[in-house]
Amino acid sequence: MTDDDKVPAAELYTEAFAADPYPTFARLRTERPVCPVGSPRFDSWLITRFDDARAALTDPRLSKDLYGPDQHYLRIFGPNSEGLNRNMLNSDPPEHTRLRRVVSQAFAPRRIEALRPRVAVIVDHLIDKIVPQGESDLMHDFAIPLPMTVICELLGVPPADHGRVLDWTQVIRTSGSTSRPPAEERAAVQEAQLRLHHYLADLVRAKRDDPADDIIGALVRAVDLDGTLSEAELVTTTFLLLFAGHQTTADFLGNAVLALLTHPEQLELLRATPRLLPAAIEELLRFDGPLPVASPRVATEDIDYQGVRIPRGSIVGVAINAANHDPGHFADPDRLDVRRVRGPHLGFGHGVHYCLGVSLARMEAELALSALLRRLPGLRLGVPLAEVRRLPAASPFRGLLELPVTF
Ligand code: HEM
Known part of the structure; x- marks a missing residue:
């Protein structure tokens, strides 16, 4: 691709895009549904239509094996990233199957359902601390x-x-949003990653000496029993669960509350009809999900989508949030409608990498949103919408830095 063909970074990664990426996504879906984009992080191709996005997420020619012989991870994460990122999300079957099988039981719907009372206690405890303040940064x-x-x-x-x-984890999540020069920012992220890596490696070792009834304990036992995972894989799996297990849910909760506060009629509808909540959560995820573009894939051969050739070796981003606003799939897609019949949105991905924590995420969202609506009846935005601070547009995540509210 030549630089002229690319959608330039300056067009995509602006503050206006961070505030509202959906007009840009709509233009790309119509005019350039498969296009190369320049990015401050790495150049890639973007797929924005729903049918293409769903097909791409199960296309075996789009590999997630970033640590294989071609070492694609170097372009994406940079050197020294194996310690944390060489995990199931960045691998293909059969490696992926092996890595996912070890933890999948712990996230099975029945196991997760058993956690409901404890999660409800954590939710209430956090809200107990907020209530007397009259205002809060909900993030x-x-x-x-x-x-x-x-x-x-x-x-x-x-x-x-x-x-x-x-x-x-917050240093990693908010990277790019401080006033530090880029080199200092990168160093801070690397430092946080290194410390987290050492911490998790020590924790895994400690669990081996003192076996516990938790997920790391179960992983350690599985390793000792049949060597299913290497010691290094134990650490990368723990990191993935830790990071994927809170980052997306936190950003989703912030985006969801903001969407409801800026659509008061939908908020009132939900307060009046709490049984709409499970469907509302799916709609809120479709409307403004926390992972705008799925994690990077790499074309293992030249691939055609919409008659456009994506050359072998290209990094490909499947734009989940663009696909979830495709009018070919969702009527009036830019309208938040908590009564919308559950659509097959792509907010939790699709295919073998479909979100492992989906049951946990849904349960947390249900308990969190129902408690907020019930216990903070006067909840409203504490600053004008334009002043709500967001993660930078170039962040792989879509979320808020702060969510000031009063009640
Ligand atoms: C994968 C979304 C919460 C663990 C994914 C993917 C998406 C996603 C879109 C696929 C990424 C891709 O194909 O590139 C979300 C959203 C969440 C959420 C929107 C919250 C609202 C959670 C939670 C956990 C979790 C609570 C708990 C551990 C994972 C893991 C993967 C994953 C381990 C990788 C699965 C694999 O590679 O097989 N998630 N997630 N997620 N998610 Fe979630």
Whole structure:
């Protein structure tokens, strides 16, 4: 591709795009449904129509094996990333199958359902602390600590360590949003990753000496029993569960509350008819999901989509949030409608990498949103919408840095 063919980074990664990417996604879907884009992180191709996106997520020619002989990870994560990122999300079957099988039981719907009472206690405890204040930054006080506490408890991270684990993951999540120069910012992220890596490696070792009834304990036992995972894979799997297990849920909760506060008639409808909540959660995820583009895939051969050739070796991004606003699949897609009949949205992905934590995410969202609506009846945005601070447009995640509210 020549630079002239690309959608330039300056067009896509603007503050206006961060505030509302959907007009740009709509234009791309219509005019350039398969197109190369320049990006501050790495050049890639973007697929924006629903049918193409769903097909791409199961296309075996689009590989997730970033750590294979071609070492695609170097372009995406840079050197020294194996310690954390060489996990199931970045692998193809049969490696992927082997890595996913070990943890899939722990996230099975029945196992997750058994956690409901404990998650409800965590939700209530966080809201108890917010209520007397009359105002809150809901990201800081609720949306981030809720899934973080849940996944830390599930994994078996000791409570005394939750704070520093949270600090490291937040440095990674908010990268690009501080006023630090880019080189300093990159160094801070690398430092946080390194510390987290060492911490998780130590934790895994400690669980081996003192076996516990938690997910890391179960992984250690599985390794000892039949060597299913290597020691390094144990750490990368733990990192994936920790990061995927709170980041997306936190951003989803923030986006969902903001969407409801800026669509008061939908909020009132939901308050009046709580049984709409499960469908509303799917609609909120479709409307403004936390993972705008699925994690990177690589074309293992030249591939045609919409008659456009994506050359072998290209990095390909499946634009989930663009696909979820495709009018060919969702009538009036830019309208939030909590009564919309559940559509087959792509918010949890599709194919073998379909979200492992889907039951947990839905349960957390259900308990969180129902408690917020019930216990903070006067909930409203504390600043004008334009002043809500968001993650930068170039972030792989779509979420808020702060969500100031009053009630
Ligand atoms: C994968 C979304 C919560 C664990 C994925 C994928 C998506 C997604 C779109 C596929 C990525 C791709 O194909 O590139 C979400 C959303 C969540 C959420 C929107 C919250 C609203 C969770 C939670 C966990 C989790 C709570 C708990 C551990 C994972 C894992 C994968 C994954 C391990 C990789 C699966 C694989 O490679 O086989 N998620 N997720 N997610 N998610 Fe989630």
